[in-house]
Amino acid sequence: MSLDLAARPQLAEVHAFERLGRHVLFDVASMTFYEVSPIVHHVVEALAAPDARAFRELAGRYRRRDLAAVLAELRQAGVLDRPSPSPARAAAPRPRPAQIRTLELMVTHGCNLRCRYCYGADPRPGWESAPHLFGSRASAMPWEVAKLGVDFLLGASGSHRNLGLVFFGGEPLLELPLIRRVTAYVRDREAASGKRVQLSLSTNGTLLDAAAVDFLVANRIGCQVSIDGPAPVQDANRATADGRGSYAALLPGVRRLIAARPGRVPARVTVASGPVDVPAIVDHLLGLGFGSVHVEPALGGCGAARLSDDEIVALERQTEAVAEKLVGSVLSDRIFDFTNLVRFVRATRVVEERLHHHCGAGRGYLALARDGSFYPCHRFVGMAEYRLGDLAHGLAAAPRRRFTELTVGARPGCSACWARHLCGGGCWKHAVDAHGGLERPDERASCRLIRHQIECAMSINAALAVDDQAILGSAART
Ligand code: SF4
Ligand code: SF4
Structure with missing residues (x-):
């Protein structure tokens, strides 16, 4: 096989990496990946380097016939000398404003916990004046606003038949009477509208008494629990309003909910600054009987709880340990x-x-604040520059268009x-x-x-x- 290292072939848009001890090549246009040998990975890196010298220098490291075989392999995979732009870019659709499919109701801005990374409401002195906190002193969404929110969702959903309504907070179960009333109204309106509304909420787990769990189960309301792991981790991050740890307060309710829905309750973990062991957290939560675990880093407006660069690297290493466990779990059928x-x-x-x-925020997904204003999602509530209209005047087209048009x-x-x-x-x-x-x-x-x-x-x-x-x-x- 002949090889001319002076003529560097053109590499298509690919990404080569080594992770979990494997070398992988990802072809961006076709969105397919291949496990490759280390030499293929190295050749791809040389082809991608801005300077052609890296490609010529391959001759000093590998036998020419091996290099020729690698180039033949890459050519066969279709990643050399391919015309650009990639088909994927050419196929990008024209963004159009979406019909509404999911609405978050901010049923309360109050909460019985004081999580150290919370971006939301907290009545500590000085917090009320912080620019982007959506909460002031706890108060519930008025029934009229919630009712109009349901009407809006049904009306703005156009041809969509399967919709979502999320009870959000603060801690939404603080407003269980309002949630009960909205649920009854939704079920009533569903029949007349010919649509189905999937109800769900995200709770800190401390208010899951028997009546609440019975209600959630009887009304098929999805329930995700925010929990950060075993007691030492949970208590360090998530104190009650009077400063105690919250693990003991949530455990009975969490057990009650999981007993009612074995293997079907999702856990949502926030990893904040400080010592953390993600594999141990995952083990603990699966041991409690949660059906899935999702981990989010504390970033942005989380103050001192925000992860540092070193902690992000540590989180990556721990995620790799969970990845290894996932591979092992398949082999052991667990x-x-x-x-x-x-x-x-x-x-x-x-x-x-x-x-x-990335998500539907601002397009098919909206949050409704207790004053009747729309925002892209719960995290934006209270940020005036991201307000997307209100119940009285409808959605504002211009600010919404920003979310629609900013495709990747x-x-x-x-x-x-x-x-x-x-x-x-x-x-x-x-x-x-x-x-x-x-x-x-x-x-x-x-x-x-x-x-x-x-x-x-x-x-x-x-x-x-x-x-x-x-x-x-x-x-x-x-
Ligand atoms: S913008 Fe962020 S927080 Fe809001 S829905 Fe999208 S992913 Fe979630
Ligand atoms: S946010 Fe944009 S740049 Fe960042 S990983 Fe996603 S697609 Fe890539």
Whole structure:
């Protein structure tokens, strides 16, 4: 095989990486990945280097016939000398304003906990004047606002038949009477409108008494519990209003809910600054009987609880340890749903969708504040520059258009990112916290962590046989 190292072939848009001890090559246009040998990885890096010298220097490290074989392999995979722009970019759709599918009702801004990373309400002195806190002193959403919110959702959902209504807070179960009343109203309106509304809420778990659990189960209300792990971690991050740890307060209710819905209650963990052991947290929560665990870093407006650069690196290492456990779990038939990775295991195994946005916030997803104002999601409530209209006057087209038009293809920081159609552009609020606007993503933390999770997911798939990928990708269970 002849090899001319003076003529460097043109490399298509690919991403080569080593993760979990495997070398993987991701072809961005086709969104397919291959496990490759270290020499292929090295050749790809040399082809991608800005300076052609790195490619010529390969001759000093590898035999020419091995290099020729690698180039033949890459050519066969279709990643050399391919015309650009990539088909994926050419196929980007024209963004159009979406019909509304999900509405968050901010039923209260009050809470019985004082989590140290909370971006929301807290009546500590001085907090009321902080610029972007949505909470002032606790008070519930008026019934009229909630009722009009339901009417709005049903009316603004156009042709969508399956909708979502989320009770959010603060701690939403502080307003259980309002939730009961809204639920009855929704069920009543569902029949007349011909639509189905999936109800859900996110709770800190401390108010799950028997009556609350019975109500949630009887009314098929999805319930995610925010819990940070074993007692020492939970109590360090999430104190009660009078300064005690909250683990003992939530355990009976959490056990009650899990007993009513075994294996179907999701746990949502916030990892804040300080010592943390994610694999131990995952083990603990799965041991309690949660059906899935999702971990989010404390970033942006979380004050001293925000993760430092070193802690982000540590979080990546710990995520890799969970990834190794996931691979082992398939082989021992004890699969669990660590959603940070399992969602990307699914998304990279069989590509069903190319994301153009990370989430529906501001497009098909809105939050309704207690004063009747709309915001992109709960994290924006109270930020005047992101207010998207109100119940009285309807949605404002111009501010909403910003969310619609900022696709990954149109967003400067994302358009050349290899992960764009798996990530979709990251959380808008992380971008705002990092740079004060929607246009630029949070490269320091958000981008770094999401790309790392995607790499881990592809490496997990590479480590598994096709049948085992399917098991992990479709039916996580413990
Ligand atoms: S990882 Fe960052 S740069 Fe890449 S698409 Fe996501 S938000 Fe954009
Ligand atoms: S903007 Fe961020 S917090 Fe809001 S819905 Fe999207 S991902 Fe969630």
